[in-house]
Amino acid sequence: MKNSVATQSFPKLVSVFASLLLLFHLVLAADYVPTEKILLNCGEKSDQSDNDNRKWTPDVGSKFLTGTEKSVTSPAASQDPAVPEVPYMTARVFHSNFTYSFPVVSGRKFVRLYFYANSYDGQNATNALFSVTSGSYTLLKNFSAAQTSEALNYAFVIKEYSINVNGDHLNLTFSPSSTPSNAYAFVNGIEVLSMPDLYSNSDGVPIVSQQAPLTIDNATALENVYRLNVGGSDISPSGDTGLFRSWYDDQPYLFGAGFGVSAAADPNVTIDYGTMATYTAPVSVYTTARSMGPNAPINDNYNLTWLFSIDSGFSYLVRLHFCEFTDNITKINQRVFNIFINNQTAELGFDVIAAAEQVDVPVYRDYVVVVPGSNSQQDLWLALHPNETDKPQYYDAILNGVEIFKINDLNNNLAGTNPIPGLKQDIVDPSLALPSHSGRTKNQTAIIAGGVSGGVILLLVIGFCVVGAARRRRQGKDSSTSDGPSGWLPLSLYGNSHSAGSAKTNTTGSYASSLPSNLCRHFSFAEIKAATKNFDEALVLGVGGFGKVYKGEIDGGTTKVAIKRGNPLSEQGVHEFQTEIEMLSKLRHRHLV
Structure with a gap:
């Protein structure tokens, strides 16, 4: 009798187990559904939807505003064509400390702050200099949206944070800097989103x-x-x-x-x-x-x-x-x-x-x-x-x-410094630059190959002049994506050379048509020494398998280059280095001239 009951129960147990496995798989396969999703359109009076069809609620009359602190709302004085209307065409402006308070359950949250540097309430955009804190964390310090946008060629700026909230409120405090005397703070949009603990x-x-x-x-x-x-x-x-x-x-x-x-x-x-x-x-x-x-x-x-x-x-x-x-x-x-x-x-x-x-x-x-x-x-x-x-x-x-x-550092700080306009914000050094992502800046790009007598020292120069640019995309969009936060991309370094297609592979860059060797520019060893200040160790960008890579300047300092100096004692020999020079000298690519 016991065996009979066990036999009858086994299929049911298998069915229940299979159902649990299926449920587990479905839970894993589903997108995350946030229990808290706040999209606050600061300075706005009515509900609006952005380019991703997400609904933003106005902060005018919102429960998230504290009642005792003063602020004003204002539309942007102008609209850059690269800037979406929502949430960037209105802002809340603060001339003293101001706190948004969001009722939440404890747990980790995504916090995204949206900024469009513009004139609000008749204020000069360059006077917007402020800090943002959340509890014990400093998110921004003496932040200038105008300076950041100018230096990096951003159309707008989005700052994203992941913060764990221990209590029942998430507070964001905006504090104008003490100098200049007419400094103020502003924000265009605030997003608070509950999130799984992805990174702990x-x-x-x-x-x-x-x-x-x-x-x-x-x-x-x-x-x-x-x-x-x-x-x-x-x-x-x-x-x-x-x-x-x-x-x-x-x-x-x-x-x-x-x-x-x-x-x-x-x-x-x-x-x-x-x-x-x-x-x-x-x-x-x-x-x-x-x-x-x-x-x-x-x-x-x-x-x-x-x-x-x-x-x-x-x-x-x-x-x-x-x-x-x-x-x-x-x-x-x-x-x-x-x-x-x-x-x-x-x-x-x-x-x-x-x-x-x-x-x-x-x-x-x-x-x-x-x-x-x-x-x-x-x-x-x-x-x-x-x-x-x-x-x-x-x-x-x-x-x-x-x-x-x-x-965050030991002081719970996440704030860095504002980028400096006029210094090429790029991947190698503030003095080097690359073509802008939108193609608006056409700085020279160079690849230079040269040799030195004796076969002991070989030099390879690959110079890339760059300009940092966020995705302003003033001259068109990728049809496969929305025209959402195109200005957030932190520092574009090369021109937009992406080529979409349905083919399984798309080759870019490394394998290109050959360039006649007589079109390559050649340099004397004296010129290379001058470009690198006699291979000054302070100019070393890195060390590769063949030797050190130096930052250099040619053409009277108008063109920035990187110069690779072959080391005969390196793990890779002179012959391999010569092969690399010959291969790169024959490349023909939009970024190699």
Whole structure:
């Protein structure tokens, strides 16, 4: 009798178990549904919808305003064609401390602040200088939206933070600076969104080149500074996973002549998130990627590199997203590579298939990098290179997405300095510049190859003049995306060379038509020494496999270049260096002249 009951119950148990598994899978597969979603259109009197069809509520008469503090509302005096109407055409202006108070449940929140530098209430935009705090955290200090917009050529600015709230209210206090005497604060829009705990790690995140990890917990506040869809196009907030994040094309941040190969998954590929929540990143992040390309000898002689301008004096959380979706990479040890951050080893021998345990399954890796210094901008380098030690089938590397977050310092500060107009805000050095993303600035780009007698010292110059620009897109839009926060992209570094298509791979940059050698400009060793101030160590930008890379100036200082000096004692020989020079000298590309 007992056996009979057990036999009858077993199918029911199996059915219940299967239902629970299905429910678990559906929960993982669904987009995140925020329990709190506040979109406050500051200075506005009626409900309005933005370009992503998100509804913004007015702050005039809002319960989020405190009753005792004074402020005024004002429309913007003018509208830049690149600026959406919502939420940027109205603002609330403060001449003294002012606090918004949002009733929330405890937990982690996304806080996004929207700014459009313009004249409000007859005030000069340059006098808007203020700080923003939330509880014990300083989000902005002496912030100038006008100076930031001018220096970086932003149409508008969005600041995104991840803050844990312990109580039942999230407060945001805007405080005009003490100088100048007529300084004021303003804000165009405020977004508060409940979020899952995506970035905390009680076990600690490894710190690059250090032994002890860094714990990211409820006391940690983060500011997102970059979020890239590597190898793909922009993803607007409505295309995210319920968290309304903006993901941007990575091409503006690629460094050097080796742009690699962008790839898109076949339409029949289904991304399986496994135990990872799907709101970690959109499917479109994991179905596009950038790799180094099919040429192993070339790949062995360069790094696939991205550069980012960041504030010094902080630690940064770097999250890298990976997914192998191509037909030819299905097994362990087919594509193995090393990960370097700021010229330091973050991880050796990373194998996406080994980490994910199968194809079409995404994984991510978190690293913390410490950037010393104070009150200045520095460059954060991210580089991938094939791992030769494991002897993989393909000498290649791949990346699908990048997120970079500033971590609050010991004083709970996240505020950096305002960028300085007139200094080229770029990935290498404030004195170097690149073509603007919108194509409005046409600075010269140069690639120079030269040799020195004796065959001991070889020089390769690859110069890129750049101008930092956020996505103003005054002359057209990507039809595949909304015309949402196009001005937020933090510092565009190269011209917009993205080419969308349905083909599985699109080659950009590295593999190009040849250029006759007689069109290359040649330099004497004396000219190279003059350009680098006799190879001044203060001008070293980095160290590669062949030797050091120096910042230099030619043509009377009108053209900024990078000069690679071959070292005969380096791990890679003179012959390989000569091969690199010859290969790059023959390239013909929109960024190589």
